[in-house]
Amino acid sequence: MVLGSVKMGIVTIQTVSVESEASSPIPAETCTSLSRHVDGVRVGCHMLLWAAVFAYTIYFCAVTFQRHDRLHTTLYDMGIFDQAVWLISRGHSAFLTTRGMHVLSDHFTPILYLLAPLYWIWDSPKVLLTAQSLSLALAAIPLFHIALHRLHSPVLALIIAVTYLLYPPMQWMNIFDFHTESFAPLLVLSMFWFLVRSQHRSCCIMAILLLLCKETMGLVVACIGIHALFRGERKFGSALILLGVVGLVGGMLVMRAFNHGQPSQYISLYASYGDSAPSIARYMLTHPARIIAQLTSQLNLKYLVGLLAPVGFLVLLTPEYIALALPTFLANMLSDRPQMHTTTYQYNATILPFLFIGVAHVEQVLEKWRRALSLRWRNACHIGVGVLLIVACAHAVAGGPLSSGSDTRQTSQSAAKRAGILGRALAVIPAQASVSAQTAIGAQLAHRRRLYMFPNPFQTAAWGNDPIALRHQLGLSFYALAPPALHARIAHADVEYVVLGPGDTSIFPLHGPEFQYEVRILLEDNHYGAIFAEGDILILKRGADFHAGRLIEEAVPGKLTFLRSGKAR
């Protein structure tokens, strides 16, 4: 039978054997009433949890849809995943012209093949945005159960689950286009929950799904296997470690095979340590001082504060769970890519489940301290954790996407006007046509076999399995071609339409002067003529009347703003 006690707003549930009930000094009526109250609290917390999950999903679906409609999603990365799933759903080869490589050579992401059937029902990138928001929201359910199992307090478990839903790094990840890593929190937390319940088969299914999200997920599975070993589940733990290693190595080998035997370009994210995996490992082992300096750099400390402050640094009390996220922490903190040292991208997807599992186990540590110090109020730990989480979370939310951020402040009037222009512009381009598009508008055009991010294919930028492509993403190593060379490339380019604008959206991977130069050369080239110029959007067509196109461009009042100034990257 389940008994409960209510103190200071926190409900504690204790399991009492039926035999002890007879000798219990508590009257039977009180027991029944208390039990009903406890059940009521538990049911209420479950309902609130589902309401929070539902509210989160609806809100973030609305925000991400709006971002997409207002051109705040980008070809790089929304368009890449959208094109991949669309190609798979139509039975085409998944070679991504947006990225210059096969989808499985960029990252090992077979989960996209499982998402493809959804495009048979609704042929839109919003399917991916919905799946992402829903998956991130549903992760609160296993987290709630893990916390409830550990804390025996539905109210505190609910606070932890809601803190997760309000966690700014998770929300930032949600609104930044779509990434397969977004499924990791749900799958990792589900793995953990099934591990706690010793449901090994379900845990394995979650592990396999996790391995399908990205090649590096093998490390996460292996870490959970190590955790299982420490729990005493030696056989299952070993099996998970083996599965993780197989997933990691297998994923790498598949990527290598799709890259025609070449290693992945992502090794160059650690180029400052070496140019191959062995040389990087050797450097790290032989230069510990440099590694420690890098790990403790100002950027990394700020990054850690950004991750830990929204959970009141509580997870520092349970370092064993931080240790499970250590591979991802190290990968991010040692990377040469600045975005990996921030809380606003998808790189934290495999860290945050462990942070929250750690938070769910904090009470255990506090209880140990309370006993050691012979303190009385048992619920003080609960209250302390709950209040700290609420305060930290509220503080974090103030600086998160809920309050500041989602770039959706465009007025509805201007948004409607732009939507009208965009609709007319996109209607000009046939469904099968090959297109080179500026990154923001390119995300709207990904359902075709040949879509390039401008200035591709006229000049290669951030394209292909090449370390230089990664450098282009960071604003490095880009050299514009001289006019004769660029005109020659334009003459032979296999692209029917070029779509440019609007001027206030991203011009990634170029900078203002580079973008203006590339556009100017293209406009001077008579292989393309303008067929649409309205607002800030310009469409050029191969073979169209060049001189008539000039007249169309000149007819636009105030000229096209993106020719004068491109938005900073």
Add this chain to the structure above:
Amino acid sequence: MTGREWRDLRKPLGRRMSVAASVLCLVPMSISGCRQATATGQVLLIRAHAERVEEKGICSVSVGDGTVMLTNRSATPCIVNMNSDPHSSYFYFHVLDDSLKASKAVYAVVRYYDQAEQSHIELQYDMRRDAYRPAVLLSGGEYGGTHRWRAAVFRLDAPAFAGAQNGGADLRLHGKHLCIDALALSSELKRAFVALTPSREPR
């Protein structure tokens, strides 16, 4: 395994881990001392080829006043600034290779096209507490309007290369209508010069 056993297991594990960490740190530290000595003489290089630029341990950085274009001068591939204003046109570079960061002095050899008059090339690098420290010009660097390829040699004392310049760059070149064919950095001047000798690759 119960929670208590888990807690008990953590104690000896912690000691073992600390011993292992000490060994892992001490052994490589001694090796790294040896490696520092062997790392000298490394050459970082940027060299323009037809329609591509060769980059070894150093790369260009695109920022507002430092966007560059690959072109030709006297049938030689070279890099020029896209900015038409000669007073605010720079070439920014980011050092990817760490081997030169510990050097007391680094030599930079730049091959440039002498097409302007009464001017000279400047190199500014990221030194600790001074992100735009002017490098010491050892040789060349002047413009005489000869329309020939010339070399300039700089010495960079105690470079930090910590990415404190615009766009995270570590050094930048500035000059009137600057057009460069190659840049080599090394802690040994001779090696930097040797690296700039024309390669057999068609350019």
